[in-house]
Amino acid sequence: MGSDVKIARALISVTDKTGVVDFARTLVDDFGVEIISTGGTARAIEDAGVPVTPIEEFTGYPEMMDGRVKTLHPKVHGALLARRDSEQHMQEAAQHGIKLIDLVVVNLYEFEKTVANPEVTFADAIEHIDIGGPSMLRSAAKNAASVTVISDPADYDAVLAEMHETGGCTTLSTRRRLQVKVYQTTAAYDTAISRWLAAQASDVADTSAKLEISLEKVDDLRYGENPQQKATVYRFAEGCENTASSQFPLVGSEQIQGKPLSYNNYLDADAAWNLVREFDEPACVILKHQNPCGSAAAEDITAAYDRAFACDPKSAFGGIIACNREVPYELVEHFADQNKQFVEVIIAPSYTAEALERMAKRPNLRVLATGGVDHGAQVELRSVDGGMLVQEVDHVTEDPATFTFPTDRKPTDAEMAELEFAWKVCKGVKSNAILVSKGKAGIGMGPGQPNRVDSALLACERAEDFCEREGVEKGGFACASDAFFPFRDNVDVLAEHGVTCIIQPGGSKRDDESIQACNEHNIAMVFTGARHFRH
Incomplete structure (x- = not known):
């Protein structure tokens, strides 16, 4: 026929x-x-x-x-x-x-x-x-x-x-x-x-034996990570959102203005958004190439942005800004007029009308509004050749009341607040991760090095660069490490560069050596009992 x-x-x-x-x-x-x-x-x-x-x-x-x-x-x-x-x-x-x-x-x-x-x-x-x-x-x-x-x-x-x-x-x-x-x-x-x-059905046997995922195409992207790679973005179909989606997800947020998001924009915006919503207080993260080059918590969201930008202004150029509070005009004025920062994407729960009016003067700036902020999805999926890896999302949920303090000197209340901030930011840094902070700002980051000593050196050098640039006294730094120190040389390097308190999971068979090094340098160290690798 x-x-x-x-x-x-x-x-x-x-x-x-x-x-x-x-x-x-x-x-x-x-x-x-x-x-x-x-x-x-x-x-x-x-x-x-x-x-x-x-x-x-x-x-x-x-x-x-x-x-x-x-x-x-x-x-x-x-x-x-x-x-x-x-x-x-x-x-x-x-x-x-x-x-x-x-x-x-x-x-x-x-x-x-x-x-x-x-x-x-x-x-x-x-x-x-x-x-x-x-x-x-x-x-x-x-x-x-x-x-x-x-x-x-x-x-x-x-x-x-x-x-x-x-x-x-x-x-x-x-x-x-x-x-x-x-x-x-x-x-x-x-x-x-x-x-x-x-x-x-509580009596259904082994409901995890088969994971069913339904996705709906959102759009074809210009290309993937590189121009020779094709790419598409999908969202979870109705009824499947809870598989790996939060109440206020990136895919599904309202794009108020700007060019379509690229593949890399999605990856970086996701990393920034997932990190900034770890915080209950006003917080801002500036992220570049999957690492938070600027991060800060403060009394208001504009102050948090200012401190995050000061962490590393050079790296902030072309980055992603993520905020966990409504963005006011003042914050936009600071990044657009005062700092003249080129921003690929800004993501936040909402924006004031005045902020949107000012950002409209940058028509290529991608402005995303999620409608709210929560603590993120519960499950994450990653494809590998021949299958998919599924794991619970790594949220920083450790209760400080369960931390242990193995060193002779215990952290002061101010140091403890600083360490808790650094601990949350460190989770967003590529492993091996070292994060040096001061004044609840991530001023030094050592991401993705094959050994932890190199990460520590890199983080300390960046922290000292920050101090010179901002006219701040060096030292008095807090440090977070996403995993335990395998040797005391990490502590020795950190002490040499002015770190006075450290937070890390503990659990190495050589913990005693690191504890001894901390005691020699009068460093207070905290063990959380939890690791936060990010690969």
Whole structure:
């Protein structure tokens, strides 16, 4: 048979009635299509003055069992599954009085929206599991050689446009495209149902044996990490957000202005956003190439930005700014006018109107508003060749009350507050990570070195550069290490450069050597018992 199929009869049954009446009217008025419909959809079409045949007239059976059974009938599925190029199928359709259906328009009960309500009952959730809708979609999609199936109102206009071009037909390429969309839709729908049911059933065995993820394409990116790499960004489909998404995620934030985000913008903005929301007090992170070159907490968000920028103004150029409070005009004035800082992306919960007006003068600046701030997702996923790694997200959740103090000198209250700040920032630095701070600002960072001594040297040198640049007295530094010190040489290097207190996980078989070194240098050291590698 030819690839173009004329549409003479359509079955329409939708939950989302956006545009459905106008679509049905065009089918009838422009192409003489016979419309069959169910329940509320039929009433909406009929009330608009569009001729419609109720499903019970088409099948000869009434809707029953509170609407659970209405389209599960041979006259429906036979009409969808019959192969037009099979003489046997056509004979059997005629024998049983089955009138062929050429177009199916179905979208599903809103299960995901229903269970998103924390007050939903189990019984109500079950009633929002669509049976007839997925069955019709799958039957029609299986027979895409002959049947057009629309599962998304966004496809109405394209289908009508093609019908106008072809005299009431659809092309095989369109039907194949819509076929794929159907199975993506039903797969995501079933995944949402299975995940929700598993979460309700405490007696379900080994629910982690199979991880089902459903993603929806957001956009094609210009390229990936490098121009020769293609890249795309996806978001978690409805019902799957809890897999690895927070309440206020990067993908899903509102881009208020600026060029589209690049692949590297997404990676850096994600790292910055994940780090800045570790803090309860106002905090700002300036991140470049996955490392926080500037970080600070302060009494207000503008002061936090000022201190973060001062950490390393040179590296801040072309970086990402992340704030965990609403961004005011003053902060924008400081980075745009006072510091003349080139910024790729700024991400924050919200912005004042005055701040947005000032940033509009930099039309290429990407401004992202998340709508709020939380402590991030619970699970993270990373692809590896042949599979995927899944782990809990590493949040800094250690209770300072559980810390131990193995050195002769214990940290003062001021040192302890500084160490807690450094400990949080250090988690965002690539391992092997050393973070030197002063005044709740990350003034020295040693990221990603193959050995920890080199990381310590690099962090201390940057801290001393900060002091010279800002006219601040050297020394009195706090230091955080993301993992234990394997040898005392780390302590010796840090002491030589003015570190007076250290926070680290502990747990090395040579901890005694590091403790002895701290005692020799009068350094207070804290053991957290937790490691924070970031690879």
